[in-house]
Amino acid sequence: MSTEPSPGERLAAALRRSLIYVDPSLASALSGADRTQLITKFRKLPVPVFVVLVPLVKGGTWSDDEQVATVVHAKLGRDGIYITFSDIGDELRAKEWGGDHQARYAAWAVSLNRAYDETSLSTRLNRIADLMLSGTAKKEYDRVSAEINKRAEERRKEEEPNSSPALPISLGAAGIAAAGITAVLLWRRRRMTSVRRTDSALLLPRTVFSTAKRANEDQLRDQATNEVIAFGELLDETEIPGDKTGDLMTRALDAYQAAGKVLDGATGIPDLAGVLVLLDQGRDALASAQAIASGRPPIPPSPLCFFNPFHGDAPTKIEWRPVGSRRRLRVHACRECTRATRAKETPDILMDREDGHDVPYFEADPSQSVWAETGYGHLRTDLIPRILRGDQTRKD
Numbered sequence: 001m002s003t004e005p006s007p008g009e010r011l012a013a014a015l016r017r018s019l020i021y022v023d024p025s026l027a028s029a030l031s032g033a034d035r036t037q038l039i040t041k042f043r044k045l046p047v048p049v050f051v052v053l054v055p056l057v058k059g060g061t062w063s064d065d066e067q068v069a070t071v072v073h074a075k076l077g078r079d080g081i082y083i084t085f086s087d088i089g090d091e092l093r094a095k096e097w098g099g100d101h102q103a104r105y106a107a108w109a110v111s112l113n114r115a116y117d118e119t120s121l122s123t124r125l126n127r128i129a130d131l132m133l134s135g136t137a138k139k140e141y142d143r144v145s146a147e148i149n150k151r152a153e154e155r156r157k158e159e160e161p162n163s164s165p166a167l168p169i170s171l172g173a174a175g176i177a178a179a180g181i182t183a184v185l186l187w188r189r190r191r192m193t194s195v196r197r198t199d200s201a202l203l204l205p206r207t208v209f210s211t212a213k214r215a216n217e218d219q220l221r222d223q224a225t226n227e228v229i230a231f232g233e234l235l236d237e238t239e240i241p242g243d244k245t246g247d248l249m250t251r252a253l254d255a256y257q258a259a260g261k262v263l264d265g266a267t268g269i270p271d272l273a274g275v276l277v278l279l280d281q282g283r284d285a286l287a288s289a290q291a292i293a294s295g296r297p298p299i300p301p302s303p304l305c306f307f308n309p310f311h312g313d314a315p316t317k318i319e320w321r322p323v324g325s326r327r328r329l330r331v332h333a334c335r336e337c338t339r340a341t342r343a344k345e346t347p348d349i350l351m352d353r354e355d356g357h358d359v360p361y362f363e364a365d366p367s368q369s370v371w372a373e374t375g376y377g378h379l380r381t382d383l384i385p386r387i388l389r390g391d392q393t394r395k396d
Helices: 007-017 024-029 032-042 065-076 103-112 121-134 137-159 183-189 192-197 207-212 217-237 243-265 269-293 335-342 370-374 383-388
Strands: 020-022 049-053 080-085 092-097 316-320 329-333 351-354 357-360
Touching: 007 020, 007 049, 007 065, 020 024, 020 032, 024 217, 032 049, 032 121, 049 065, 049 121, 065 080, 065 092, 080 103, 080 121, 092 103, 092 121, 103 121, 103 137, 121 137, 217 243, 217 269, 243 269, 243 383, 269 370, 269 383, 316 335, 329 335, 370 383
Parallel strands: 020 049, 049 080
Antiparallel strands: 080 092, 316 329, 351 357
């Protein structure tokens, strides 16, 4: 009697056919041409390199990078370098068996380097390969670590003049294992909201946004459709008892209904961004309901970036005045947009079409766009009710 292969066995089988496996939900993040180029480059190394890119969700099939690499290595039965996503957004991690080609340092160097924050997955994988091929991964890791430590010390002096010195990032011969304890502490401080949110399998995986921001409209529509279906199935499968969770469950169900309504009438990328915003709000509510029912504190919601929801989590609340306006807005922004606004630069803004021209989505006529009117929920708290009552993105 035959049995179904385990998830690890399925990934191992896929890697026997190709050195790169990308989950179907993330397929648009790495084209066929990119994969061919990467495989050619990785084959120049004296050890095999396997890329395994699957969504990581606490409580799901795959919960962290260590689990993926360890299980797949055991099922494949081949030593080498295994590159995966980390459990923080779409950062990359590398684990190596049977040698030392600085794989972990290469992945850490790219993940810590701000210059690669908004680059494509292909660019980051190519950079990791180049660092290993050149043998300079450890040197680059030390350089980037020193820069981070310097910036942290400067911030400490500006914001906390009486506080103790910041933890050093670069660890020298102590090795990358210690980085998991010391180096990451400072780096994760600016990502703390994301880290706290990984405690629930009900939350929308942050890889959704890294994939979405690089997708074309057709790919994005497919992704939004899949996410609406997945959330509906999750609502059906999740049983959350308790009188204290009624409002949160209502919000989750309303967000699901609103997301489906927007998707049905979506006419462009701003609408599809709205679908993901609504799903994110709904999953936040569902995860908090589950936490409360289990006797734990609710999971803090993490707003998506005001300037462009595809940027993902927006941990910083800033005060910003649009060009040509006297109105100052208090909104949440991602790290890159926060950095841009503080430097008096224009952030990467999601654009909409109005009268045949591209305009920042929030400058569209608010009577024609619920996204402009609400800032995807940043400017008003009633985004979900507005969608449900018929405030469609495009009004005739």
